[in-house]
Each structure stands twice: as structure tokens, then as C-alpha cells.
Amino acid sequence: MSYSNTEAALQKWHDMIESRDMSILNDLLADDVVFRSPVAFKAYEGKPVVTFILSNVIQVFENFTYHRQFSTEDQQSIVLEFSANVSEKQLKGIDMIRFNEEGKIVDFEVMIRPLSGLNALAAQMGERIKLFNAG
Numbered sequence: 001m002s003y004s005n006t007e008a009a010l011q012k013w014h015d016m017i018e019s020r021d022m023s024i025l026n027d028l029l030a031d032d033v034v035f036r037s038p039v040a041f042k043a044y045e046g047k048p049v050v051t052f053i054l055s056n057v058i059q060v061f062e063n064f065t066y067h068r069q070f071s072t073e074d075q076q077s078i079v080l081e082f083s084a085n086v087s088e089k090q091l092k093g094i095d096m097i098r099f100n101e102e103g104k105i106v107d108f109e110v111m112i113r114p115l116s117g118l119n120a121l122a123a124q125m126g127e128r129i130k131l132f133n134a135g
Contacts (some may be wrong), residue, residue, distance in 0.1 A: 005103030006075045022055040029105050036109035039122040056128045091117025
């Protein structure tokens with residue numbers, strides 16, 4: 001594993017969040033990426049649906065800020081602590097991201113608290129997911 005691949009991909013991720021240019025996801029996500037939602041039991045699989053979810057959640061979150069970063073010794077797995085608001089509810093969470101050898105995201109899991117913030121997010125994202133599934 002090349003540490004520089006993960007480091008470069010993580011920098012692209014932060015640049016994308018700052019610029020809100022979600023087209024960068026195409027370069028960051030592996031084709032077989034898996035997204036584990038804090039509100040859905042079943043994981044979402046594949047670049048199209050994960051791109052849709054991440055592109056929409058950044059629109060739902062207000063005042064989104066990363067605070068701390070943790071990584072495994074091999075630098076292949078990164079945890080990013082964040083805070084945001086959704087519908088006037090505050091939430092805190094973590095993004096657990098695993099990269100492959102090429103620096104592509106292969107696994108993305110989100111955990112959020114408290115329940116009031118998670119429920120606000122679930123309500124807004126639920127409507128957007130319905131539209132995605134209908135299309």
C-alpha cells in the first residue's frame with residue numbers, strides 16, 4: 001500500500017468538501033464501493049448510488065465541519081470526526097473510510113448521534129433516496 005495514494009485521495013476528499021464540487025467523487029470512489037448508512041440496515045453498493053448519497057448529504061448538512069482525523073497504522077483506513085446541523089438539529093458523527101491500494105474509497109461507513117439529529121437526516125435523505133429509486 002502506498003501511503004501517498006491514500007494521502008492524495010484524502011486531500012482530494014477535503015478539497016471536494018470545501019469546494020462542494022462533488023464531481024470529484026468519480027475519481028475518489030472505486031466502482032465496487034460500499035456505503036453503510038447510519039439509518040439503513042442494508043449497505044448501498046456501487047459507485048452510482050454512493051455518488052448520489054454523498055452528493056445529496058452534503059446538500060442536507062449545514063455548517064458541516066471536520067474536527068479530528070484518526071488513521072490505522074497502514075494508513076488505509078481513516079476516521080474523520082464531524083459536526084453539522086440538519087433542520088435546526090445538531091449532530092456529531094464519524095466517517096469511517098477504507099481505501100484500496102490505488103487510493104480509491106472501497107468502504108464508507110457513517111455513524112451519527114444524537115438520535116434527534118439522525119432522525120432529521122433520515123427524513124431528508126429518505127425523500128431523496130425515494131426519488132433516486134424511482135428514477
